[in-house]
Amino acid sequence: MPFRSQRTLEAWLEEFRAEGHAVPGALKVIVQDGEAGANTGLVAVELANASTVTYIQPVAPFAVSWVVTMEPREDALVLDAEGVLQLGNELAMVADLCRFLEQKSAEFIGTDTP
Template identity: 40%
Template structure:
């Protein structure tokens, strides 16, 4: 099963930060899967916008990821410097999504409640 736990995603985000030297504010939070298993949800904070960004696998067993930009009720008004900073943050989010998809290819991890005991 192509599954990614919170702990696995935290390691992948750490590796991404080390390789890219970006994404310092990215974090992984617990997200309960439909079967109650620990699936991580990757949060990408945005400094100068009311938009929230999070990413997650399309579904367990799929190596593709989706990025959701969740709007707030407030308008985001930016000057040119803030807009450039937002563009940079979105570029890092896109790179992180691609990185997570690449790491998901061939990854095989059982949910913690399905780990087989050694005989």
């Protein structure tokens, strides 16, 4: 089963960027302790075109499948056509990153150490 240390997740994010994926906002690994100190894997996504709190994480500890969570907003987000297009591009990047993390988790063999 994959164990995702902060080091591993940061390396995966660097690999994602190195593959040429445009990341207009910011990506950050958030330390999230699970059972026995295991990092359950939490990647925060700071969108450039919306202040919506967004993060990507496995559906369960040690799971290969990942999901994207977008928390509710207090205020309405109003964008012109260009802003919607830019936000759409960012969301496509988030989907690509989620798929990438699933692929890396599926390929990961052995035990990673923090």
